Amino acid sequence: MSQLGLADDQVDDFSRRLKQAHSDNEQLEVLEEIRKNASIEGSPRLLELISDSALDRDPEVRFAAVLALAQISYEHKTFCPESLISALLDLDAEVRRAAHENIIPEAYIGLPKNTLSVAKQALREERYRDIRASCATILQYTRLDEEATRLLIDAMSDRDFLVRNNAAAALYRHVAALEKVAEFYVAVALCEIKDRNFYSSTLGWDELGSDFIAMLRPLAMRRLNEMAMKHPDIVSKMLVKRLQSKDQRNITIALAQITSPSPATNCMAKKLTEPVVAKKLSQLAQSSNLQVSELAHMAEFRLSDSQIPIN
Incomplete structure (x- = not known):
């Protein structure tokens, strides 16, 4: 038996056929058979041969290889093959699409060494x-x-x-x-x-x-x-910044978060009860915008000493 349970003669058969394929069509036939065979559990040498096909000059062969690699590595929770990650930067759009649609990071027991470099290149350059x-x-x-x-x-x-x-x-x-x-x-x-x-x-x-x-x-x-x-200081700083904006939407967003019945508001209380914030809330409570006025009143009540103990 192979390392993951597939009969050795089956692994040998697929490996031999991939290695001896004389045309792209022959490779495609083998790769498609591997992909459709739900009972396949990839051995290291079979995965290596499929990975070689993922570098083939023909994009159709690379596409089929990516699908086969994705299915085997996902079904049997292997390490994600390096060639599957590399396919994210393939020159062919269909190969790239096959890679991004079939890579499921949480399904693998680990990601290959090239993951970080490929991901960074994609974020830098990929359109x-x-x-x-x-x-x-x-x-x-x-x-x-x-x-x-x-x-x-x-x-x-x-x-x-x-x-x-x-x-x-x-x-x-x-x-x-x-x-x-x-x-x-x-x-x-x-x-x-x-x-x-x-x-x-x-x-x-x-x-x-x-x-x-x-x-x-x-x-x-x-x-x-x-x-x-x-990190209450960082988040409360962001909310105060929105609160002091002239943009009505930003003000409403900040007020809605402050008035939410969340323990997080308690953590941010020290920053949110500073005099400059209290003054701003008092001004907003007099707003002609009914929604802003109501939210500001609610925020004042939410931040009052009776509601939130200030350390």
Whole structure:
């Protein structure tokens, strides 16, 4: 038996046929058979041969190899093959698409050494949002170096919502990017999304619009509250900045977060009860905008000594 349970003669047969294939069509036939055979459990030498096919000059062969590698590594929770990560930067659009649609980082027992360099290159150069978004996701599962952190922070300003969302998830626990990530999660939690047409027809998201946002909002609120409890000064500074803005939307967002019944507000109480904030809330309570006025009154009550003990 092979290392993962496939009969040796079956592994030998696939390996021999791949190695002896005299044409791209022959390779394609073998790769398609491997991909469709749900009982296959890849041995090291079989995966190595498929990886060689992922470097073939013919994009159709590379495409088939990527699908076969993805299925075997996913089904049997192997290490993610290096050639599967490399395919994210393939010259052929279909090969790139096959890679980004089939790489599932959490399904593997580990990622290859080239993951960080490929992801960084994609974030620097890749013009396709799907690849940038995939690489931002992959970086959630790797140790970030200084350049990767900087590239993800830059990605927080990407024109595409999905890229920003995935970059925020990757940076979630990194203090260096906390304020920018907090800004993003406040925006998502309160549906401050400017590019509502970010749903990609290629990913089949056209009809998911409001449902997708609704799914993200609880996660955004949870992460924002966790960040506020761990780093109250940074998050409260961001809220105060919005509160002092002349933009009505920013003011409303800040007030809504302050008035939310969250333990995070307690953690930020010291900053949010400073005289400058109290003065601003008093001014906003007199606003002609009914929503702002009501929220400001609620914020004053929420931050009062009777509601939040100030340490």
